[in-house]
Amino acid sequence: GAGVSQSPRYKVAKRGQDVALRCDPISGHVSLFWYQQALGQGPEFLTYFQNEAQLDKSGLPSDRFFAERPEGSVSTLKIQRTQQEDSAVYLCASSSRAGRSGTTYEQYFGPGTRLTVT
Amino acid sequence: DAKTTQPPSMDCAEGRAANLPCNHSTISGNEYVYWYRQIHSQGPQYIIHGLKNNETNEMASLIITEDRKSSTLILPHATLRDTAVYYCIVRGLTSGTYKYIFGTGTRLKVLA
Numbered sequence: 001g002a003g004v005s006q007s008p009r010y011k012v013a014k015r016g017q018d019v020a021l022r023c024d025p026i027s028g029h030v031s032l033f034w035y036q037q038a039l040g041q042g043p044e045f046l047t048y049f050q051n052e053a054q055l056d057k058s059g060l061p062s063d064r065f066f067a068e069r070p071e072g073s074v075s076t077l078k079i080q081r082t083q084q085e086d087s088a089v090y091l092c093a094s095s096s097r098a099g100r101s102g103t104t105y106e107q108y109f110g111p112g113t114r115l116t117v118t
Numbered sequence: 119d120a121k122t123t124q125p126p127s128m129d130c131a132e133g134r135a136a137n138l139p140c141n142h143s144t145i146s147g148n149e150y151v152y153w154y155r156q157i158h159s160q161g162p163q164y165i166i167h168g169l170k171n172n173e174t175n176e177m178a179s180l181i182i183t184e185d186r187k188s189s190t191l192i193l194p195h196a197t198l199r200d201t202a203v204y205y206c207i208v209r210g211l212t213s214g215t216y217k218y219i220f221g222t223g224t225r226l227k228v229l230a
Contacts (some may be wrong), residue, residue, distance in 0.1 A: 004161070033217065033218075035218075035220075040222075041222060042205055042220030042221055042222050042223055043162065043218070043220045044220070045217045045218065045219070048215045048217060055215060056215040056217070058215075059217075091161050091162070093161075093162075106152065106164040106167065107164070107218065108164065109154075109161030109162045109163070110161050111159075111160055111161050112160075112161050
């Protein structure tokens with residue numbers, strides 16, 4: 001079946017522009033996670049949704065970062081007034097069980113969106 | 119605050135077993151060990167996970183020490199396609215969410 005898809009795969013933004021990154025999780029998956037991966041580093045957690053509820057946004061680096069999942073399926077990560085330090089790969093992952101109770105359910109990752117801020 | 123420690127890189131000859139170690143000395147009783155790998159320009163791919171018993175699937179084996187402070191991922195017959203960064207993750211309840219906390223991983227290079 002279809003995996004997690006993300007669009008666009010590549011995005012170049014000028015400093016100060018707003019960007020929106022889309023994630024289509026696996027159909028029926030309750031949990032959705034966003035991660036940020038800087039070059040040469042492991043992914044770092046940004047935020048977590050259970051259905052449409054954003055239950056954890058402790059990893060969002062600043063108030064310029066905003067995520068939503070209004071109908072409990074597709075999610076959008078928005079970055080306002082992009083800065084050069086926002087350049088990274090943004091990964092989306094989904095899981096079939098709730099993140100707060102699903103201790104053993106693995107996350108399935110999309111291919112990521114590579115954001116370059118010039 | 120990385121919860122796991124892995125060697126930064128390893129080489130393995132094609133067809134031989136690749137043994138990737140991971141230290142997680144601060145693991146608590148309800149935390150699972152997960153292994154993922156990331157091939158260049160792709161998202162992380164799930165390999166295997168375990169709590170306290172050794173586990174095996176079609177991709178790999180996971181050996182967890184009795185005190186659970188370390189584990190080893192074994193790829194029994196490495197191929198060139200296994201060249202990737204391998205992440206050992208300890209997954210538990212952090213800030214109310216079962217999120218993954220990645221380290222920097224081990225870059226495995228399989229040599230022909």
